[in-house]
Structures are given as structure tokens and as C-alpha cells.
Amino acid sequence: xxxxxxxxxxxxxxxxxxxxxxxxxxxxxxxxxxxxxxxxxxxxxxxxxxxxxxxxxxxxxxxxxxxxxxxxxxxxxxxxxxxxxxxxxxxxxxxxxxxxxxxxxxxxxxxxxxxxxxxxxxxxxxxxxxxxxxxxxxxxxxxxxxxxxxxxxxxxxxxxxxxxxxxxxxxxxxxxxxxxxxxxxxxxxxxxxxxxxxxxxxxxxxxxxxxxxxxxxxxxxxxxxxxxxxxxxxxxxxxxxxxxxxxxxxxxxxx
Amino acid sequence: xxxxxxxxxxxxxxxxxxxxxxxxxxxxxxxxxxxxxxxxxxxxxxxxxxxxxxxxxxxxxxxxxxxxxxxxxxxxxxxxxxxxxxxxxxxxxxxxxxxxxxxxxxxxxxxxxxxxxxxxxxxxxxxxxxxxxxxxxxxxxxxxxxxxxxxxxxxxxxxxxxxxxxxxxxxxxxxxxxxxxxxxxxxxxxxxxxxxxxxxxxxxxxxxxxxxxxxxxxxxxxxxxxxxxxxxxxxxxxxxxxxxxxxxxxxxxxx
Numbered sequence: 001x002x003x004x005x006x007x008x009x010x011x012x013x014x015x016x017x018x019x020x021x022x023x024x025x026x027x028x029x030x031x032x033x034x035x036x037x038x039x040x041x042x043x044x045x046x047x048x049x050x051x052x053x054x055x056x057x058x059x060x061x062x063x064x065x066x067x068x069x070x071x072x073x074x075x076x077x078x079x080x081x082x083x084x085x086x087x088x089x090x091x092x093x094x095x096x097x098x099x100x101x102x103x104x105x106x107x108x109x110x111x112x113x114x115x116x117x118x119x120x121x122x123x124x125x126x127x128x129x130x131x132x133x134x135x136x137x138x139x140x141x142x143x144x145x146x147x148x149x150x151x152x153x154x155x156x157x158x159x160x161x162x163x164x165x166x167x168x169x170x171x172x173x174x175x176x177x178x179x180x181x182x183x184x185x186x187x188x189x190x191x192x193x194x195x196x197x198x199x200x201x202x203x204x205x206x207x208x209x210x211x212x213x214x215x216x217x218x219x220x221x222x223x224x225x226x227x228x229x230x231x232x233x234x235x236x237x238x239x240x241x242x243x244x245x246x247x248x249x250x251x252x253x254x255x
Numbered sequence: 256x257x258x259x260x261x262x263x264x265x266x267x268x269x270x271x272x273x274x275x276x277x278x279x280x281x282x283x284x285x286x287x288x289x290x291x292x293x294x295x296x297x298x299x300x301x302x303x304x305x306x307x308x309x310x311x312x313x314x315x316x317x318x319x320x321x322x323x324x325x326x327x328x329x330x331x332x333x334x335x336x337x338x339x340x341x342x343x344x345x346x347x348x349x350x351x352x353x354x355x356x357x358x359x360x361x362x363x364x365x366x367x368x369x370x371x372x373x374x375x376x377x378x379x380x381x382x383x384x385x386x387x388x389x390x391x392x393x394x395x396x397x398x399x400x401x402x403x404x405x406x407x408x409x410x411x412x413x414x415x416x417x418x419x420x421x422x423x424x425x426x427x428x429x430x431x432x433x434x435x436x437x438x439x440x441x442x443x444x445x446x447x448x449x450x451x452x453x454x455x456x457x458x459x460x461x462x463x464x465x466x467x468x469x470x471x472x473x474x475x476x477x478x479x480x481x482x483x484x485x486x487x488x489x490x491x492x493x494x495x496x497x498x499x500x501x502x503x504x505x506x507x508x509x510x
Contacts, residue, residue, distance in 0.1 A: 131495060136485030161488050194506045230391030230505055233416050240386060240498045243491065247499045250485055251449045 008053060008076045016053070016084045016096060022148055029099045031150035034085040036092035041160035043069055047097050053081060054093035071095065086152050099150055104168045105139060107179040110201050112249055113139045115183070117172060117217050118208035119238055122147045126157020127239040128206070133161035135246040140167040141175055141203070143217070176203065176220040183221045184249070185213050186241055190224030193248045200254050206242050263308065263331045271308070271339045271351060277403055284354045286405035289340040291347035296415035298324055302352050308336060309348035326350065341407050354405055359423045360394060362434040365456050367504055368394045370438070372427060372472050373463035374493055377402045381412020382494040383461070388416035390501040395422040396430055396458070398472070431458065431475040438476045439504070440468050441496055445479030448503045455509050461497050 018024040019032050030050055033042045040062060042049065049071035056075055059066060066073060076084075078091040085094050107113065114132050119125055125147040132140060146169065147154060155162055176183055182202030205221060207213035213221065227236060227244050236244070273279040274287050285305055288297045295317060297304065304326035311330055314321060321328060331339075333346040340349050362368065369387050374380055380402040387395060401424065402409060410417055431438055437457035460476060462468035468476065482491060482499050491499070 127492060127495070130488050131491065133486045134482075134484050134488040134491055138486070159488070159490075161486075164487055227389075227502065228505070229389050231388045231393070232419055233385050233388040233414070235414075236386065236389055236498065237382060240382070240495060243495045243499050244502045247482065247502065250483070 005059070005073050005075050008074050008080055012051070012053075012074065013084065016051075016094070019096065020086070020152065022151070025099075025148075025150055030096050031099060031155065032085060032094055032096050032152060033155055034081075034087050034090055034094040034152075035156070038155065038158075038160050039093040039095045040065070041163045042095055042097055045163035047100070047163060049095050049097050051096040052093060053084060053095075055081065055091060058092045086156065102168050104141075104170055104175070105166060107181050108139055108201075110255070111139065112137050112201060112246075112253070113141060113203045114242070114246070115141050115172060115176075115203045115205040116146045117143045117205060117213050118211075119146050119206065121209055122151045122153035123157050124209065124237070124239045125149070125151075126154040126162075128242050129154070129158040129165055130161040131239065131243045131246060133158075133164050135250050137204075137246060138165055140165055141172065142167060142169045143172050143214075144169050172205075172217050173220055176217075179203070182223060184223045184225050184245075185218065185221030186245060187212065187221075187224045187226060188235070190226040192228045193225045193245060194228055196225065196248070196252055198254045199249055199252045204242075204245055204249060206238055206245075209238055259328065260314070261327065261329050263329050263335055267306070267308075267329065268339065271306075271349070274351065275341070275407065277406070280354075280403075280405055285351050286354060286410065287340060287349055287351050287407060288410055289336075289342050289345055289349040289407075290411070293410065293413075293415050294348040294350045295320065296418045297350055297352055300418035302355070302418060304350050304352050306351035307348060308339060308350075310336065310346060313347045341411065357423050359396075359425055359430070360421060362436050363394055363456075365510070366394065367392050367456060367501075367508070368396060368458045369497070369501070370396050370398075370427060370431075370458045370460040371401045372398045372460060372468050373466075374401050374461065376464055377406045377408035378412050379464065379492070379494045380404070380406075381409040381417075383497050384409070384413040384420055385416040386494065386498045386501060388413075388419050389498075390505050392459075392501065393420055395420055396427065397422060397424045398427050399424050427460075427472050428475055431472075434458070437478055439478045439480050439500070440473065440476030441500060442467065442476075442479045442481060443490070445481040447483045448480045448500060449483055451480070451503070451507055453509045454504055454507045459497075459500055459504055461493055461500075464493055 052071040307326040
């Protein structure tokens, strides 16, 4: 492998920097991942790597893993790495990775799917993906204007969990109609989730940060659920609410 | 009131800008709050206001509330407001507020207290305060190196909930020794919180973002608890974990 390690060229720098913009990510169908933990996770995943820019010590430490990947390997200094990505500090690696195809899936019987209706903040989306991974929810479906999965802030906030979920963007109404399963929607005036007794599977649906679940999707919600409040805060952040609902549904799930 | 409205002076600008730094907040024992919702909440709270810098329309809309406060009122433009605080956009108000005294309290019988051991990120602390308020947990105790309550990012992330909680910074070991109540500590290898049966009151203790609960506090934990994972994520963010634990404890609480 050592023979094929290249040095960082101006064109490569320009190419990687272009991937900070959605326009170029969509055009190239590639995105980037940075930091030791996330890059190791993506090397271990079924994502296909195009480029791996890494420090000598990262290359040395992960030699076997890198050899088994398809990536072109480029050695760079910490300073060079920090000029490529979004991290203030990066002494390990940055990978350029091919996107997966946005293909829908059938409803996975006996499981929960997490649905997001217009969650716009990349940090929230990333945190939600990490939560889904914690709770073993492997499948997610997003409305078309939900934040972009491959946004660097989303990828960063997932802490590597982006490698372990399936997802697609779609018209949620059509998807829910086709699936014909229970859709548990998070509302401020639904049934207290602590009073639910048994659940087996279905969609857990979360809405937009400001407006909640949109009216045109609300009609497809079969069960409106609410996290009980005991104090005076008006709401919970959508990622926080997702975690609390997933925790309750997994606790109540009858296999 | 209208007679006493002043214009923004250079000295006031300088004073408010100094409050971005902890050093000056500590020296003056004041902090600032910005944005319509939070400023209205602080006007409605028992915090004592020193200054209220606000747009004409905010002053007009909240006239009665402002008249009942002790604040010196200064009228300013949106642009001036945006130059004072941390918000990119602020068309309403910024308040300079006196800190409360850091006084300890006795353990509130029959309730939960949230304890934080070295939670360092201001956004996490603010989100945790909002969660405590949602779950009706009014009392919090922080280790001495937990993030500063009056940091502008903390205040902002609480979404107004900072007005509704009591807190103090202390040596947690001494505090827990004096209180002599159950301390439920969040660990990755504790008892599954879904399997707890009944709880009545005690401390819910969360640890540092990277290192969890420190060893020297661990000895004061009476019950190690864990959020069950069903997937492969290694951990949950501390604010997310706080919400899930509070949700479980409030669900299980026997009055």
C-alpha cells in the first residue's frame, strides 16, 4: 500500500472543499467524513470510499483496514487536514465517500421505523440518527425537505451512526399509505406515552422544530402521542423528544 | 414610563459587551438575556433586572410588564440590539439581569434533584435545564467545574427555563453526604432503568460528556442506572440521556 500513497494536490483540495456545498455533493454524489472515530466507522461500513486523506500515524495505525478499502490514500499533515474539513482540530483523517442510492424499502415487519417530517436543523438530524442507532431502529424515512443526510454537520453529529442506518427521502403520505401500519405521531396534545400499554411495530413520526407534524401528514397519523410534562417548559427539542419516545416504544415493544 | 426611556450610550454598549466574558459577569454579578421569549420570561420572573434594551415595538407591546419591573429602559434599533448580544437576529430586546446568590438548599422531600458532575458544554447545560423544567424538577446541584449557569449560551439554550429552577454549585460529595438520600447515577454498566420498579425521590446524577461520573463521586452513588441500548451506538449525548432518565423516573415515581 505504501507505494500508492500520494501527496495532496491543489485539485484534490479544491474538490474536497467543493463538497462543503450541497450543490457539489449532489452533482458528484459524494460527501466527506472527518475525525478518527467517524472515518474508522466508515472504513468498516459498506460505504464505498473514493479518497482517504490521512496523517502518517492514522495510516500506520489503520493499515489493514485501509488496505481492504477501495480508497485512494493521500498522506497529509494535521494542518492540511484542518484546511479541508469543518473540524477546528483534526490530527487523523478525512474520507471522501460515495453516497448511497435513495431507494425506498418495504416496511420491516415487527420493527419500528423513524419518520421525520421537515426536521430542518442538521445538528438535530444527526443527533436523531445517533438515537435511532442506540435504540436499534435501523430504518428511517424523511420528508423531502428534511435536512440533507450528507450535510457535514449531520454526519458529524451522528458520531459514526450514519453508517448503520438505512433511509430514504419520499412523499410521506404515499409511503404511509403504501405501508398501512400504525403511525405514532408526536403531538403536544396526544395520548400520554406513559399510558400506552403494548406496541409491536409501526412508524414513530416526529415533526418540524417550530411547527410540528404538518397538517397534510397529520391525517395519516393513527395514534397521536405526547410526552407528559410535569413543569412549565413549553416544549422539548425534537431530538430530545425523539429519544424519549424511542425509549418508551422500545420499553413497551412486544416481540 | 415613557418619560424615563433613555437612548443607548457608548458606556452602556461597552458595559453590556463586557458581560460576554465570565470575568466581568462574576465581577458585576450580572448577566444578559436576549430575544423576545426569554426577556419576557425574565420580566415575569423573580430575577431583578438592571437594564432593558428594547425596540420601540417590544416596549409598546410589553408596556405593563416593563412598568412593573425595576429596569432602566433603553430604546434601541434592531441593528443596535444585534451589536450587543450573541443573536444574529434580534428585533425585540436584551435584558441585563442580576445574578442570584449561590445558596445551597436542603433536599426537597419527595422530589427529584438533578445533579451534574462536570458537564462542561454550555449548550448541554442549557438543554438540561430546559429538560428539568419540562419534568418539573425545580432543583439542581452542580459540581464546581460544571459550565457556568449565566453563560449566554446556557441562558439561550434553556429557552426561558432558567427562570424557573433553583441551583447551586458545590462539592457534590459533601452535599450528598449531608442529604443522605438515594443517588441514581448514570453509568453505561448500571441497572437497566426499564427494570426499576418504584422510585420516590432522590438525586438523578449525570456525568461529564467524555468521562461520565468521576471516580471520587462514584462512591456516593447508591444506584447505578443505565439506559438500555438496542443497537450499536456507543453512547448517548448527556442531555439526551438526562431526558430519558428523567422520563423514566417521573413515570416510576410513587407519590
